[in-house]
Amino acid sequence: MLKELSTEGFSTPSSPFQPGPFPMLQWVEVQKLVVDPEYQREMSRRGVSNVRRISENFDWSKFAPVIVAPVEGGRFAVVDGQHRTTAAMLRGIESVPCQVVQADRAKQAEAFAAVNGHVTKTTxxxxxxxxxxxxxxxxxxxxxxxxxxxxxxxxxxxxxxxxxxxxxxxxxxxxxxxxxxxxxxxxxxxxxxxxxxxxxxxxxxxxxxxxxxxxxxxxxxxxxxxxxxxxxxxxxxxxxxxxxxxxxxxxxxxxxxxxxxxxxxxxxxxxxxxxxxxxxx
Known part of the structure; x- marks a missing residue:
């Protein structure tokens, strides 16, 4: 039986509500995507294995939008989604769906830490x-x-x-x-x-x-x-x-x-x- 989303049991946040500018959803050519090594991790052996797994079983229903931020030269820095984008490239895909956020380098790094550090672990x-x-x-x-x-x-x-x-x-x-x-x-x-x-x-x-x-x-x-x-x-x-x-x-x-x-x-x-x-x- 399907369930509706509910906020029951949660208290209203006490912190100021400052969500920043609305993000945009758009398809971005993979050749325009770049990685900032200052905050992005090197692709580990486990990461390489993950890319191969995604590529072998590629399915758009399993592909979450890549979070990116505009940088100089008309390019976009990948905040989250390096592995799945690489897997898409292995399949010859030229554009991927992206959530474009307005964020400077510090904000990008903060977003990267939040997205990758505050994930609810799946058992x-x-x-x-x-x-x-x-x-x-x-x-x-x-x-x-x-x-x-x-x-x-x-x-x-x-x-x-x-x-x-x-x-x-x-x-x-x-x-x-x-x-x-x-x-x-x-x-x-x-x-x-x-x-x-x-x-x-x-x-x-x-x-x-x-x-x-x-x-x-x-x-x-x-x-x-x-x-x-x-x-x-x-x-x-x-x-x-x-x-x-x-x-x-x-x-x-x-x-x-x-x-x-x-x-x-x-x-x-x-x-x-x-x-x-x-x-x-």
């Missing part, structure tokens, strides 16, 4: 949901896996203690596990959390999921044990295992904690599933 979860809405095949595949295990990727960051059954923000770890271990292993690993005990709210964590996938990936007969596996995991205390894995550590060292959790899971399942395995044999 991996928000990007996942955006890609899912856009029909991205990888996002759809991950969503299907999560649905099979009653797992829900949150749209914003939540405090672990307030998370409900199946909620997670570990979208990166889920993608890694899906790519590295496959659908069956990841679904079963997630079910070991959400379909055992009280549903283990807050425990669909990156380190826990990766440890489970490691153990079940190495022991396919456990992964395929069905109800016997979930019954065995009913008696696994994630809180206790986590606390013991963290014991003596002043900070979370993910690989070490993951290894410790994997060892505890392996010992627990070896003991719990030994009778079932012997009976099946």
């Amino acid at each position: 991996p979860q928000q990007l996942f949901h955006a890609r899912l809405t856009a029909g991205d095949p990888q996002a759809k595949e991950l969503a299907e896996v999560c649905a099979a295990a009653e797992v829900f990727i949150t749209r914003r960051n939540l405090v672990q203690a307030k998370m409900r059954k199946g909620q997670t923000q570990a979208v990166g770890a889920l993608r890694r596990c899906l790519d590295g271990h496959g659908r069956d292993t990841l679904i079963t690993a997630l079910q070991c959390i959400t379909q055992t005990g009280d549903g283990n709210p807050g425990w669909v964590r990156a380190t826990v999921v990766e440890a489970l996938c490691e153990v079940l990936g190495e022991n396919v007969h456990w992964r395929d044990a069905g109800g016997a596996l979930l019954q065995a995991m009913d008696n696994f205390d994630f809180t206790e295992a986590w606390d013991e894995a963290m014991s003596g550590r002043n900070f979370i060292l993910a690989p070490a904690v993951q290894h410790e959790l994997a060892e505890r899971l392996r010992k627990h399942l070896t003991k719990a599933l030994k009778p079932a395995k012997a009976k099946a044999a």
Whole structure:
């Protein structure tokens, strides 16, 4: 359902309202665009990668107007949009849409800092949901896996203690596990959390999921044990295992904690599933 924009919950700004001259929107030839090295950053390796990504997937619906300011010689200094303009040039595009602002060099630098320093960070979860809405095949595949295990990727960051059954923000770890271990292993690993005990709210964590996938990936007969596996995991205390894995550590060292959790899971399942395995044999 679409929502209207609202200022509800915001207070009226107390600072004087001095927005400056109205900007103009116009198409500007890329040959007239220049970069001022006094405030613009050098294009880093990450920037080069970003330009390539934009160029490979160029789409006007993803191209925000470039912010520029008039300078001498009928040219325009790029305040924001160096990467996407370079990507457009790689596609042979000769003009790009620009928001032309009236600003001297100091004001340009101030605008550059404001645009690039006060950006609301987009979380991996928000990007996942955006890609899912856009029909991205990888996002759809991950969503299907999560649905099979009653797992829900949150749209914003939540405090672990307030998370409900199946909620997670570990979208990166889920993608890694899906790519590295496959659908069956990841679904079963997630079910070991959400379909055992009280549903283990807050425990669909990156380190826990990766440890489970490691153990079940190495022991396919456990992964395929069905109800016997979930019954065995009913008696696994994630809180206790986590606390013991963290014991003596002043900070979370993910690989070490993951290894410790994997060892505890392996010992627990070896003991719990030994009778079932012997009976099946």
